[in-house]
Amino acid sequence: MDASDVLSLCKRRGFLYPSYEIYGGVAGMYDYGPLGTAMRNNIVEIWRRLYTLGEGFVEIDSETVGPEIVFKASGHVDEFADKMVKCRSCEEAHRADHLVKELHPNPSILKDKELDDLIRTRGVTCPACGGELSTVEEFNLMFKTVIGPGSGRVGYLRPETAQGIFVNFPNLYRFNREKLPLGVIQVGRGYRNEISPRQGVIRMREFNMMEAELFVDPEDKGWPRFNDVKDEKLKLFANDGREMELTVGEAVEQGVICNQVLAYFMWFTQEFLKSIGVDGERLRFRQHERDEMAHYAADCWDAEALLSFGWTEIVGIADRGCWDLSRHIKFSGVDMTAFKRFDTPHEVERDAIKPKYGLLGPKYKALGAKIGKALEATDPALMENNAVTVEVDGEKHVIGKEMFDIVRVKEKVSGVKVIPHVIEPSHGLDRITYTCLEHAYAQKGDMEMLRLSAAIAPIKFGVFPLMARDDLDKVAMQIDEDIRYSGIETFYDDSGSIGRRYARMDEIGTPYCITVDYQTIEDGTVTLRERDSQSQVRVNVKDLPLVTRAVLCGANIDQFVVADGSE
RNA sequence: GCAGGUGUAAUCUAGUUGGUUAGGAUUUUAGCCUUCCAAGCUAAACGCCCGGGUUCGAAUCCCGGCACCUGCACCA
Structure with missing residues (x-):
């Protein structure tokens, strides 16, 4: 059996069709036929119910197009842009930042021009044939568009549904009555302008995903139902090279999986996949290598299915830490923290700066009020030479001791603001659908059949x-x-x-x-x-x-x- | 994006020193037959990836494009 048998059956029987086939097709794009659509809907519905009814997640549906700043904040605009150079003689394409690894401590921060200069002045040539290299070209895997008429605003098609959840965090946190953990799911399309789509629906330019974002207290990565599943087994390939079969409990105790909630959702993912007919024997979890980890991930395990293409990632379960929310706080200026209430409020005494507005006003005119606010937020311990430095509107001001008093204040602190951490099980729906088809595919003599699980059969x-x-x-x-x-x-x-x-x-x-x-x-x-x-x-x-x-x-x-x- | 290979009906495939009407199988449809696992019979429908060139004549040769496969690169 190989993929072409399965794909041929899928086309013949109405599961999958190459998109725009009458015009010759477009690489990396497929349409779901009547049976494929029905089957995929069944998978989505099972998944949705597991998360919403089973684990109390809520579902949202956000825009697929977003303004540039969203993806600046998420890091995708910068991280997704590969800087490429091509050899003028052998045409081989290389990543420019990889070529200058030895010449610069951190080549990934260089701009096109700086990379170009480095390549020219140090005489870097094509590693394959020694030929001369072209100038640096950007290849961004994001689909760019324009929002509104004329020059409009630059926008991008989302590369993942997750950002639509992160940007809504303040709304959702309030919806959840300001409590953690908060689980949110979204099913929808994402877009990546892949250089070389291959292998049918495994790498598509427009693809379907089912993403869950679980916001948790950074100091409490436990999960209420963890104990119920701690004796369940997982097949693990850790990034230190160890291959093992451990129980969920053992994996956390031994530090193979970094916390309970991540381990729980790995098990949860495994059960979901088995319930829709993915073969447990052809399923494993592989931990990302350090250098393979996405720009946002602190730890990441892929659920991989064995397909005719080899082991293929079908679900990624990442601890994204506080990366996304921190970035959106920084770019939007909006408070996206959660308030963690103490059991009993603490009473704390501390020193604080009390500005003398009567002096600041006359001296700094319109800036006076802003400087005063900045002073109030400054820790008196930072005082040097009887003065503190504050930054207002991008300018630094040194404010002498004569402009403020230091006072002892008593404060009642009933909790702290924390930036929640995010645990993200992110499912490639097309890959999962295809895995179900391939794992169900069987030949009996000349006959082909799909032993689809009844739950997903169209x-x-x-x-x-x-x-x-x-x-x-x-x-x-x-x-x-x-x-x-x-x-x-x-x-x-x-x-x-x-x-x-x-x-x-x-x-x-x-x-x-x-x-x-x-x-x-x-x-x-x-x-x-x-x-x-x-x-x-x-x-x-x-x-x-x-x-x-x-x-x-x-x-x-x-x-x-x-x-x-x-x- | 590069290199190599491939492209004949919904599917699998035969077919080129360039030459009549592109052959088979499966599927599908209509009918006959048929009392439980792709039976049989009759008939029908559907095809040379697209565009250009060479030629009296192109599925076949040449060029360009598109798609698929393999490798390189990429893969959050």
Whole structure:
């Protein structure tokens, strides 16, 4: 089996289509067909319920286009821009900052011009062939656009949904009645102008993600349900080279995973993936190397699935620390802290500066009030030579002792402001969907089938009349309608031999088929056929409302089997 | 973005020293037949990646583009 078998089936059967195919297609873009969309929706719904109903997260939906400052703050505008040079003789592309590693302590901070100069003056040549190098070109992986008409404002398509959550933190924190932990999820598209999209839906330029951002107290990275899962196993590949299978509890005790909440959500991710049909044997967690870590991450574990492409990241679970909120505080000036209330308020005494506004005003005119505020915020311990330095509107002012008093103040402190830390399980929905397809793909002789888990299968029941005559079709159509009206997806089919119809359903992963035959007319029973075992049992038509729900939940159906009817 | 390879129907594929109407299989559709796992019969629909050039004549040769695969680079 390789990816092209799976992709070919996906196209043939309506899971995935290359985008804009009639115009020749665009690399890195795929459309979901009817079955792919249904299946993906099922995955999203399962995920959503696990987080919202299971763990109390709330869901939001934010804009996909944002103004430049958002992504300046997030670091994406700068971190995503790779500075490239090309060799003029062999055409090989290189990253400019990598080429001058030995010539500069921190080449990543250099501007294009400075990199250029460094390359020229030190005579750096192409490492592959020794040829002359081109000037530095920026390649930014962000899709740029303009908000509004004319020159408008520069905007970008979001590279991740997470920023939409971070910028809403003050609103959401208030919504959560100013308490931590606060969990927020978002499902949506992100955009990255990949240099070289490959491998079907594994690397796309426009892709779907399911992101969860959990804001926690930086000093309390525990999780209430941690104890319930501490004996569950995780397959871990740490960045010190160790491969091991540990329980969640052991991993935290031994410091392999840095805190409880990260470990809990790794387990949670594993259970989610298994529940939608990802093969546990082909699933592992790999810790990012130090130099692989994103610009914001303090620690990061990838859930990787083994695909025909090799081990592939499908979920990244990162401790983003306070990076994002700190940056947005800095760029927006908005207080994005959480207030951590002490059990009992502390009474503290401290020295404070009390400005003499009567003197500041005449001397500094309009600046006086601002300088006064700045003085109030300054710690008297910073006084040197009987003066303190304050900065107002970007200018430093040295204020002599004659301009203020130092007073002892008593303050009641009922808590502290903290910048919450963020634990982020970020799921590549397209990769997860594809993993489900590939892990479900099986060949039986010449036949292909998808052993999709019933939970995500786009069609749950095929409903057939054995023959499309003698009223068998009418009965089958009625059964089909009843099941659909009860909220379960079915597919009615009366064309071709019964075997062909089963095969068609196997191919799109339908877990069960119901067949109306002549015996149905006599005794009101139908056959229920299970995809993976191909076994059949007879059940009563009048039990179908129960049976259909029960089998989808994995119930043993023996209780519904009509006594002597099974074969 | 570079290098190499590939591109024939929804899918898999045959077919070039350039030469009649591009062949097969699967799928799909209509009908016949058929009492549970891709049966059979009849018929139908659907194709040379796109554009330009060479030529009396191009699926075939040349150029450009696009897409896919492999490698390099990239991959928050």
